[in-house]
Amino acid sequence: MSIHAPDQHPYLRAPRRTLLAMTLPVLVSLIAEPLTGLADTAFVARLGTEHLAALGVGTMVLTSAFWVFSFLGVGTQTELANCLGAQDRHRASMVLTASLVLALGLGILSALLAWAFVEPAARAMGGEGEMLAMAVDYMRHRLIGAPAVLLTLSCFGALRGLQMMRAPLFIAAGLNALNILLDWMLIFGFGPFPALGISGAAIATTISQWFGALWAVLLVHRHIGIARQVRPADLRKLIVIGGDLFVRTAMVLTFLLLATRVATSAGAQSGAAHQAIRQFFFFTALFLDAFAITGQSLIGYFMGRGTTLHARHVAATVCLWSTGTGLLMAAGMLLFQRPIAWLLVPAEASSTFAQAWLIAAALQPVNALSFATDGIHWGTGDFRYLRNSMIISALCGMAVLFMPPAHSGLSALSWIWIATGVWTALRATLGIVRIWPGVGSAPLRPDA
Structure with a gap:
């Protein structure tokens, strides 16, 4: 975790240049993150209208569900930025660990709870017949990646809190590149891989999300360190932020x-x-x-x-x-x-x-x-x-x-x-x- 002396932060020497230099990679990473959905859409569109409609239902439901957990990134970013300013490496490690444990726990719990509700949710979005079956299948495969999505949210918050704005960009770019490759292989079939259709799109996304999550966890562990224990006070603070x-x-x-x-x-x-x-x-x-x-x-x-x-x-x-x-x-x-x-x-x-x-x-x-x-x-x-x-x-x-x-x-x-x-x-x-x-x-x- 790099530390600046109070009067040596680049912002104090060049405010506008520092703000823009930090903002540009954030902007590119924010644009890169939705590309997973666009890649799925481009490939699934070639399968037919029913498949694309099912994908639309599945992504709408899952996007709304994952948005609820955005507090993991926001809260972790603020807490880690405070730790960076206070030069408190130990507290940074403890907060990061609490955030990762909470993300993993909520990811597993939400996936298990949502498993039984994906069909009613798809029906509420207008799904019926074959489209309904495909949407349910797509969402259930994607739910396997729910813990990875939340872990990545926490890690991106931690990295941005440490003002490492380029790291989430590289991870998002790598995740999307892998997703595009796997989409091509799993949706239409390639070599030993059978053509899985819309299920292949979900599996490709889930694999790439776990790849991105593991990369992000290794990176934050390298720069901050994951503690061996979790303080209840850190968990409570993140949960209170989450409630608000x-x-x-x-x-x-x-x-x-x-x-x-x-x-x-x-x-x-x-x-x-x-x-x-x-x-x-x-x-x-x-x-x-x-x-x-x-x-x-x-x-x-x-x-x-x-x-x-x-x-x-x-x-x-x-x-x-x-x-x-x-x-x-x-x-x-x-x-x-x-x-x-x-x-x-x-x-x-x-x-x-x-x-x-x-x-x-x-x-x-x-x-x-x-x-x-x-x-x-x-x-x-x-x-x-x-x-x-x-x-x-x-x-x-x-x-x-x-x-x-x-x-x-x-x-x-x-x-x-x-x-x-x-x-x-x-x-x-x-x-x-x-x-x-x-x-x-x-x-x-x-x-x-």
């Missing part, structure tokens, strides 16, 4: 699902246009999340050092660069509106799409601030405040979602994105006031 982030994630999912339901209820055109805008919005979020993750590590480091002034400087820099990125994204969305509409939206939904797209573009700078402040508060360990602010903002957004004004001249889809704007603006506002001026028991207040 579980509620926060549940509110995010609830708002997004309700927005999708309202869009679909307004008609097929509205639903199709909403899907296109939402997917693009999620893609731009990768850029914003990269700044948030970098800010989290830097702020956690300086909080561990006890230098709140430097942590506040990181917060200002992250907000500034995130807002600038949001402005560039807004400009890009406006500039490329027509080609994106041609690519993603059926012609009959283009008029519905245009008005809502402009609203979504205008939200980008505000959305950037909401992501930036999330990363800042992750770095300070202010998870309960993040939970409460998400409850408030999501409930307000839902209230607006279901109260469209009469005779407004806005389409249902445009109103959905106005409600999304209310939700996002409240997130950003509550995040900002916790830093400047620092409402409540704010960790970043100058007198804290």
